[in-house]
Amino acid sequence: MADEGLPVVARFEVRQRSYLAPDGTVLRPLPDFASDIPKLLALYRGMVLTRAFDLKAVSLQRTGRLGTYAVSLGQEAVAVGIASAMRQEDVLLPSYRDNGTLLWRGTKMEEILLFWGGDERGNLSSGPAHDFPYCIPVGSQAPQAAGVAYAFKLRKEPRVAVCLFGDGATSKGDVWEAMNFAGVHKLPVVFVANNNQWAISVPLQLQTASQTLAQKAIAAGFTGEQVDGNDVIAVRAAAEEAIAQARAGGGPRLIEALTYRLSDHTTADDAARYRPPEEVQTRWKEEPIARLRAYLVSQKAWGKAQEEELAAECQKEIEAAIERYLASSPRAPETMFDHLYAELPRTYASQRAQLSGGSDA
């Protein structure tokens, strides 16, 4: 150890926010918005819809009607808690697992299916036109989020960039470089690390020796906070506070949401190869939907009848979206040259013509 006679020049702390225990009992006084039961019901509906949609997407993939798909099973509280705290004019920079966040912000289910079904038009989202599409190279959207936030600050617009990534992304320089710059310029950006404990097969303890991911913000000069990512009230409260602070010019924040990836990494993965099923079973006891349901039931705000009605409603909505997705036809081959540049350089006209004339076949 260092000489104890030397002065301490800095001390830091990381706090953890949670309101509901896994069984739905209340741990501490709830934030104000939680007294608004319709609001909680909307969050509940968002999580249920996300899960039902995700599971349906997996079955589509299994039957050859969808490409590889990243399920967010068990992480629905992060999706809904974050998205519901954002405004339309804010900008979302999602990772490939943030299906529920996109749904909440207005992307249609058939658009998500279209993208993972192999068609760029899926990114013509009905959500806010300024939102970014799914980011697939892990963490690489983080410096972009800082760029978006810089534009807001330069133009003095009260808007916030919200960037979601996983625990694996925090090992990349991209995330650090972005947070570092956001700290220097006190940018209106909120970073959300969805710590689901696994980066495909690599567990958190092989990812980092850092006690928390939240503390990585401290080195960048701003607050990092942990929330129970299975507690949608906690996620929503943390997101509201961070977004409000960023919007008011108070600078960035990092939210580490503690979750668990109950599914395989994607439909192309088999998690049984690298993690014990007992671990997954244990973690199922903490999942976010049952937790909020238990609380709502305890408040007499929810019951079996409503549950069945909601499930049926979600199924209907999803089935209709799947029908629209499956009815869409592939785009014409030459359109792969569309939107390559604002205006297609004349050099590529002959290649485009090759595709449209079928002379390549």
Added chain:
Amino acid sequence: MPELTLIEAINLALARAMQEDANVVVLGEDVGINGGVFRATVGLQQRFGAERVIDTPLAELLISGLCVGMAAQGLKPVGEIQFMGFIYPCIDQLVNHASRLRNRTQGRLSCPMVLRTPHGGGIRAPEHHSESTEAMLAHIPGLRVVMPSSPERAYGLLLASIRDPDPVVFLEPTRIYRAAKGQVEDNGEALPLDIAFVLRQGHDVTLISWGAVVKETLAAAAELAGQGIEAEVIDLATLKPYDEETVLASVTKTGRCVIVHEAARTGGFGAEIAALIAERGLTSLLAPVARVTGYDTIMPLPRLEQRYIPSVPRIVAATRKACEFA
């Protein structure tokens, strides 16, 4: 009209672009009060403020990622990478994001950014400061790659790059930053990004080049003229997408072609031009297409760099050989 160096022309174009469009921002390492290590951004922060001329942390990936985010939000960022040897952390942003944002969102978002960087050797700089890896950038669909070889073209092409609605990598010939001088009028006129420049007319042989080595190519053409060989010299200027018609028209006329570039030979952009000529100009050829390039080795440290960079004698010899081929 004032006579400016190439670096001064770049500075002039940056100032012009920032003056005419409040969305233009400049960012990079040491671009602020220091004016950039080559002084490309000198005076800009004083004139336009630290919010628009941003001294970034020492993080190249960040610079390129910031540009993507800013551009998607409607700013027109001009990022500076201090030397081309340091551009590689930006490749992820260029390949996976900048070049494809428009296409993958089907036009919903776009990426009007410019990434500037010095290109090539010959200034006795330390290791990693003298690279010329333009071919790997020119391989990326959705990107534009531009390289001026004179102050006039630096001014006009940089203005065009900044105004262009798509991402541009703007490679600046370090070796002639101050050696090249020319009349530059600050008239705000951009040059087209998809046109090669015919710098010298000739009917015996076509010499195609870009960047700093255009200087040696022109010198070789002058020497060859004394030997009775009239070379047409083309500055490709924009490598992606490049002006195939001007190349083919010239080769059709001369029947002989020598491509000169500083970058290593294998997989260099000269190979692309040679392939184009083989595909669409073969019947006009009177001699094999020749290449005068850097060697397939690591760019050597300064003691040997002049032996690496194509020299006037090498260009003259290769051209004479092409012309003597019967």
